[in-house]
Amino acid sequence: MKATTHTEVYRRFDGELRERPLRSVTLAWSGIRVGFKKKLPMLLLFLIPGIFTIVTSFMVQLKFEAEAGTISGMAGMEPSAQTMAMGALLSSQIGQVESLIFDLITNMQFFVVLSMGWYGSGLIAEDRKLRANLLYFARPLSRYTYTAGKLMTVMFWGAWAVVAPVTIVCSVASLASPEWSFLTERWDTILKLELYAVLWVFFHGILVLAISSLTDRRNRALGGLFIFYFLTLAGSNAMAELMSGQGWRLLSIPNNFKRVFDSLLGQTSPGIGWNLESSLWVLGLLTLASAATLARQTRKLEVGS
Amino acid sequence: MTPNAPDGTPGSASTTEVAGEPEPIVRLQGLRKSFGNVHALRGLDMELPPGPVGLLGPNGAGKTTLIGLLLGLLEPTEGTAIVAGLQPTNRSARIEIRKRVGYMPESDCLLPGMTAVEIVSALAKLTGLSRQDAITRSHEVLDYVELDEARYRTLDGYSTGMKQRLKLAQALVHDPEFLLLDEPTNGLDPAGRRHMLSLVEDLGRNQNKNVLLCSHLLPDVERTCDNVVVLVKGQAILQGSIAELTAAESRRLRVGTEGDASRLLTALKAASYDVSTDESGAVIITLPQSVEDADEICGIAAREQVDLSSIDPVRSTLEEVFLKAVDDSEKKTETASV
Numbered sequence: 001m002k003a004t005t006h007t008e009v010y011r012r013f014d015g016e017l018r019e020r021p022l023r024s025v026t027l028a029w030s031g032i033r034v035g036f037k038k039k040l041p042m043l044l045l046f047l048i049p050g051i052f053t054i055v056t057s058f059m060v061q062l063k064f065e066a067e068a069g070t071i072s073g074m075a076g077m078e079p080s081a082q083t084m085a086m087g088a089l090l091s092s093q094i095g096q097v098e099s100l101i102f103d104l105i106t107n108m109q110f111f112v113v114l115s116m117g118w119y120g121s122g123l124i125a126e127d128r129k130l131r132a133n134l135l136y137f138a139r140p141l142s143r144y145t146y147t148a149g150k151l152m153t154v155m156f157w158g159a160w161a162v163v164a165p166v167t168i169v170c171s172v173a174s175l176a177s178p179e180w181s182f183l184t185e186r187w188d189t190i191l192k193l194e195l196y197a198v199l200w201v202f203f204h205g206i207l208v209l210a211i212s213s214l215t216d217r218r219n220r221a222l223g224g225l226f227i228f229y230f231l232t233l234a235g236s237n238a239m240a241e242l243m244s245g246q247g248w249r250l251l252s253i254p255n256n257f258k259r260v261f262d263s264l265l266g267q268t269s270p271g272i273g274w275n276l277e278s279s280l281w282v283l284g285l286l287t288l289a290s291a292a293t294l295a296r297q298t299r300k301l302e303v304g305s
Numbered sequence: 306m307t308p309n310a311p312d313g314t315p316g317s318a319s320t321t322e323v324a325g326e327p328e329p330i331v332r333l334q335g336l337r338k339s340f341g342n343v344h345a346l347r348g349l350d351m352e353l354p355p356g357p358v359g360l361l362g363p364n365g366a367g368k369t370t371l372i373g374l375l376l377g378l379l380e381p382t383e384g385t386a387i388v389a390g391l392q393p394t395n396r397s398a399r400i401e402i403r404k405r406v407g408y409m410p411e412s413d414c415l416l417p418g419m420t421a422v423e424i425v426s427a428l429a430k431l432t433g434l435s436r437q438d439a440i441t442r443s444h445e446v447l448d449y450v451e452l453d454e455a456r457y458r459t460l461d462g463y464s465t466g467m468k469q470r471l472k473l474a475q476a477l478v479h480d481p482e483f484l485l486l487d488e489p490t491n492g493l494d495p496a497g498r499r500h501m502l503s504l505v506e507d508l509g510r511n512q513n514k515n516v517l518l519c520s521h522l523l524p525d526v527e528r529t530c531d532n533v534v535v536l537v538k539g540q541a542i543l544q545g546s547i548a549e550l551t552a553a554e555s556r557r558l559r560v561g562t563e564g565d566a567s568r569l570l571t572a573l574k575a576a577s578y579d580v581s582t583d584e585s586g587a588v589i590i591t592l593p594q595s596v597e598d599a600d601e602i603c604g605i606a607a608r609e610q611v612d613l614s615s616i617d618p619v620r621s622t623l624e625e626v627f628l629k630a631v632d633d634s635e636k637k638t639e640t641a642s643v
Binding site: 008009010011012013015016017018019020023026027029030033034037038126127130131132133134135137138139142302 | 373376378379396400401403404406407408410412413414415416418419423427428430431432433434435438442445448449450451459475477478479480507508511512
């Protein structure tokens with residue numbers, strides 16, 4: 001019997017279906033493309049981090065340039081005194097630049113949560129709502145690949161808000177410093193800053209996805225994330241003040257990250273008097289809980305329930 | 306693609322004909338699937354022959370669970386299942402099954418914000434096609450389902466018909482040997498439905514695809530499928546060729562008359578015939594075992610001076626067959642419970 005209304009010919013596929021290790025990247029790229037199509041949220045979410053990055057880059061540039069006159073004024077000094085003075089000046093410059101970058105990363109953290117929440121809340125919730133999981137899991141795709149793809153998508157947006165600014169400012173500092181001294185003198189700090197930024201993005205990525213997997217409405221996931229985030233932050237700080245106990249501050253994610261930041265970069269922040277291990281335990285447990293939630297929820301998605 | 310052995314190892318099983326009989330694309334034996342205390346499939350025995358097959362069943366019959374098993378998403382609690390030459394007993398076999406099966410879900414599962422080409426090519430890459438193959442193949446299948454320039458637009462402006470055709474395209478993108486189509490005509494207007502059915506019909510009959518069509522619309526199944534399986538409460542209560550199941554019953558006749566049929570009806574009732582009328586006013590007669598042919602009916606009509614225009618054996622519709630099978634199954638359950 002011949003079909004009556006369609007005229008196109010069906011073509012066979014003679015190619016090969018292969019095990020492709022980067023399937024999660026394909027999945028992530030699909031999510032990222034959809035994100036790029038929404039121009040207004042992108043502008044709103046990344047405008048301020050962009051301005052912060054540009055301003056900090058200028059300030060870093062100016063810090064190094066401003067001392068150029070002082071350096072030229074050292075020309076008449078004894079060579080040894082000149083070396084010492086220049087060394088001291090450079091050290092002070094680098095210290096000031098470091099502080100600028102520390103301020104930048106601290107200020108960016110809120111925008112990371114905002115952008116990751118915005119882009120990540122719907123990643124699993126929307127799949128659940130539309131039952132798009134049926135399209136994914138009807139293919140040779142494991143739930144681990146699915147989760148990795150979604151995590152990469154959400155981390156991409158987080159990276160734009162913190163990893164990219166830190167990288168840009170550190171690059172500007174390296175280029176603007178005499179003889180790349182910022183890079184050669186502070187490469188370990190740069191690496192630690194990047195590591196911290198990636199840790200921040202990873203932790204929040206997994207948290208956002210876990211919350212997203214619990215509902216089938218994006219708005220609920222977004223609301224849930226902010227309620228959880230800010231209630232624990234405000235609640236822990238309020239309890240710490242009321243009960244005069246620093247331990248309460250461990251309930252807040254940003255406070256724990258601040259403790260990690262201080263340890264990693266040799267800083268001391270006021271009001272953070274607990275040890276690093278406690279913060280690592282809290283963050284580790286939250287990561288495990290998020291991962292367990294994701295594993296359970298994606299298992300349900302895989303079997304189509 | 307080399308078919309795999311029933312144990313999931315590649316290369317030894319065959320889907321070719323054995324002794325003239327084509328190997329079934331799906332073979333289920335004593336298949337049970339339980340979710341805690343809920344028994345979705347209760348010892349399901351089923352063989353799906355190659356070609357287009359309809360899957361019918363009331364809500365809660367176990368169709369969704371069966372689809373999950375056929376896709377390799379679920380593992381049976383008990384019994385054996387062979388799907389496209391593979392047994393979904395371990396994870397790698399279940400993943401392998403999904404390469405051979407194309408699935409068009411019932412739900413509106415397409416993510417907005419993407420174009421048809423982006424969706425189909427991304428899903429093609431997830432299935433294992435190379436980047437170049439994915440793009441080429443996406444355009445081929447989108448051509449086939451006749452999504453022309455619309456393929457470059459995001460889904461936001463798509464009609465239900467376009468979305469359904471896109472869902473079919475993504476199921477076809479890796480050219481699977483077995484297609485699972487879940488309610489493909491759901492929500493379509495008559496023109497869209499006709500188009501979709503013509504595609505399904507073409508795939509099943511002209512392209513030799515093995516199609517399992519799940520639908521509540523029995524005329525759709527009747528039009529596009531050669532075989533049918535009726536699932537009720539996790540068991541296949543009826544399966545076979547539609548032509549055979551709806552074949553004309555020699556003992557039921559449809560008698561057309563010139564003019565008023567009421568006199569003939571009364572006379573036949575008086576002669577103890579089991580008679581009724583259909584919606585067109587024709588007389589439907591079930592011949593008793595003692596009556597060999599329609600001669601006696603002709604005699605009665607002659608006596609009553611009723612002119613007959615036709616006498617044809619009655620052919621059941623698939624709907625009648627389905628309803629009868631479901632009723633019989635329910636009666637059996639009631640009897641068993643009493």
